[in-house]
Amino acid sequence: MPETAPYGSWPSPVTAEIVAENDGRPGWVSYAGDALWWTRPQPTEGGRVALLRLPQDADEPEVVLPEPWNVRTRVHEYGGLAYVALADGSAVFAEYSDQRLYRFVPGSGAAPVPLTPEPSIPSGLRYAEPVPSPSGTEVWCVREEHTGPGPSDLRRALVAVPLDGSGDVRVLVEDTRFLTCPRPSPDGGRLAWIGWDHPNMPWDGTVVRVAPVAPDGSVGAPVTVAGGESESIPQIEWETSDALIAATDRTGWWNLHRVRVDVEGAEPEQLCERAEEFSGPLWQLGLRWFVPIGEGEVAVIRGRASARLNLLDTTTGLLYDLLEDAHTEWAPTLAVSGRTVYGVAASPVSPYEVVQASVGAVSPVSQSTLxxxxxxxxxxxxxxxxxxxxxxxxxxxxxxSGSRFGGVGGEKPPYVVFVHGGPTGREPMVHDLEVAYFTSRGLGVVEVNYGGSTGFGREYRDRLREQWGIVDVEDCVATAKALVDEGFADGARLAIRGGSAGGWTAAAALAFTDVFACATIMYPVLDLVAFRTGETHDFESQYLEGLVGHWPETEERYRERSPINVPEKFTVPFLLLQGLEDEVCPPGPTARFAERVAELGVEHEYIAFEGEQHGFRRKETIVTALEKELALYARVFGFTAS
Structure with a gap:
């Protein structure tokens, strides 16, 4: 028989320190020469991102760049693929502190050499998604050039960066406001890429363009071969030098299609029709959900509310499962060497780890330890x-989920509603120590993939159009109430928490409903008017056109829905957490909101963290945030936290 103790007070081995030290996951796998490469965040080293390499003949990976090197790009502020491994064993990477590209040869004893010029504006020239040029003498990548003090004073282009260190960067393409996925064709004769313009986000509508590449490396006039204002294509890859494979939601789901570039006006050919997603939202540049592996096969991450790796036969349209794969979620990063596919995967009982997959089985390359x-x-x-x-x-x-404990008598557990960010995103069903931090102490957690989330098709994703602050809040409330009605949760002890867009939903739920007894609100959107009129970065500066309505025609709607304008509606305690270097949700509105509720005497605690951006990366920050959150629930729900 289990021991009994009040929910929330159970002894737990999951400490805030353990959660913080294991924060983040490996990412951005690639294979070049005879080595596998990937990145890994280092919470105990100030949150820097390390670059690792595993040569074919080695048993353990090596960190190839010591502190303080930080392999991280700030393009779009959310960043993305920040390095490319080259066939000669060197790597080109973006360094976070100055955003320049550097070339580095592991084991040479030489320091990284800058390839791009020093910008006149600090960190004003940013680079992402580097790929080898057809000639092998350059890397081609996305460049974001900041030209003034405003967050939208910038321009973007695909550029060529010489590997000789001359710094003679040349522009290849400069047509749409946003560009991604530069892909030279296998024969080097064409360049394909994806672009879009304001007010679209990449999950709204993008275009695929292709242009000829001359022998001198210059790029000719482009033609649009796929996509449109209401068709989202987040990834392309060359199948042959005359055909692309594209993930497009033209059917209502992100499915794979073949796009012929040598036939004018050719309609994309669907390769596998499924009411499932074969791609996802392009929050970072360089995400890769599929990769051709030859012989007419494509390794693809697909699913409905999940993301598993399968092999797709492009001739028959049949999907094949991988044997012995217990992973329930594959991150959108894939690499291939021969017939072996490399990626990053997790399950509810195993953390994200670097894995290799063949037709026969899936096995860890660098196994995470529980x-x-x-x-x-x-x-x-x-x-x-x-x-x-x-x-x-x-x-x-x-x-x-305590192994030894149960509740006391007829007590129902308190529940915390976790709200994901985005809002165009999804909570995966994976090993998550942040969730375990609460459940192992006797609190229930429910993650809500509210209307507007990805993984359930375009119709579900579009439920949030002009309904942000309405549908997301209603769905979180409905989920919490259902758990109470079913007898699983204590209706008087419900909390809601989230960061970024999730922080917005948590704040709106406190302001406009009476369901939750407290909340944790992290780096939130609180002022829609400020967000729309220049207080956020360029990538999301017109996101609200779809989520709220056309500006300025619906200005009153922006004001009515903003939690910052109704401080008097906040009547229960909450914790407010903010990074002071956040360029996505800047600290200004959060501080103004804290001042307004303080004037009204609303019980709350506001903590601003030096050195943190959008999402917390440092161990000490994560520890403080979690312990403060647990203390709030203990005080409000009436238990003694372990």
Whole structure:
């Protein structure tokens, strides 16, 4: 029989320090020469991103760049692929501190050599998605050039960066406001890329363009071969020098299509028709959901509310499962060498780890070790609840998960509603120590993939159009109430928490509903008017055109929905956390909001963290944030936290 103790007070091996030290996941895998490369965040080293390499004949990976090198780009502020490994064993990478590109030869004893000029504006020339040029003498990449003090004073282009260190960067393409996915064709005769313009986001509508490449490396006039204002294409890859494979949602789901570039006006050919996603939202440049592996096959991450790796036969349209693959979620980063595919994958009981997959099986390359007992991890329960009007609301429920304890008598556990950011995003069903931090102490957690989330097709994703602050809040409320009605949760002890867009939903839920007893609001959007009129970065500066409405015609709607304008509606305690170097959700509105609720005597705690940006990376910050959050729930819900 389990021991009994009040929910929330159970002893737990999942400490805030353990959560912080294991924050982040490996990413950005690539294979070049005879080595596998990837990146890994280092919370105990100030949150820097390290670059690792595993040669074919080695047993353990090596960190090839010591502190303080930080392999991280600030293009779009969310960044993306910040390095490319070359066949000669060297690597070209973006250094976070100055955003310049450097070339580095591991084991040479030489320091990294800058390839791009020093910008006149600090960090004003930013680079992402480098790929080898057809000649092998340059890398071609996205450049974001900041030209003034405003967040939208900039221009972007695809550029060629010489590897000889001359710094003679030349422009290849400069046509749309946003560019991504530069792909030279296998024969070097063409360049393909993806572009889009304001007010679209990449999950709204993008175009695929192709241009000829001359022998001197110059790029000719482009033609649009796929996409449009209402068709999202987040990734392309060459199948042959005359045909691309593109992930497009033209059918309502991101499915793979073949795009012939040698036939004018050719319609994309669907390769596998499924009511599933074969791609996702392009929040970072360089995400890769699929990769051709030859012989008419493509390795592709696909699913509905999940992301598993499969092999697609492009001739028959058949999908093949990989054997012995217990992973439930593959991150959108893939690389290939021969018939072996490399990626990053996780499951509810295993953290994200670098893995290799062949037709036969999946095995770890660099295995993550469990830092807490499996019995302390929560057991996820995928659920679909009924929202307003009976609409489906997808969620993942994590009941309290202490291995030795149960509640006292007829006590129902408190629950915390986790709201993901984006809002165009999704909570995956994976090993998550942040969730375990609460469930192992006797609090339930439910992650809500509210209307507007990805993974459920374009129609579900479009539910949030002009409804941000309405549909997301309603779906979170409906999920919490359903858990209470079903007898799983204590209706008087419900909390809501989120960061970024999730912080917006948490704040709006406190302001406009009376369901939650407290909240944790992290680096949030609070003032829609400020967000739309210049207080955020260029990438999302017109995101609200789709989420809220056309500006300035719907200005009153922007004001009515903004939590910052209704401080008097906040009547329950909350924790407010903010990074002072955040360029996405700047600290200004958060500080103004804190001042307004303080004047009204609303119980809250506001903590601003030096050196943190959008999302916390440093161990000490993560520890403080988690411990303060648990202390809030203990005080409001009436338990003594372990």
């Amino acid at each position: 830092s807490v007992p499996v019995t302390s991890l929560p057991q996820p329960q995928p659920r679909t609840f009924a929202g307003p009007g009976g609409r489906d609301v997808h969620a993942i429920v994590y009941p309290p």
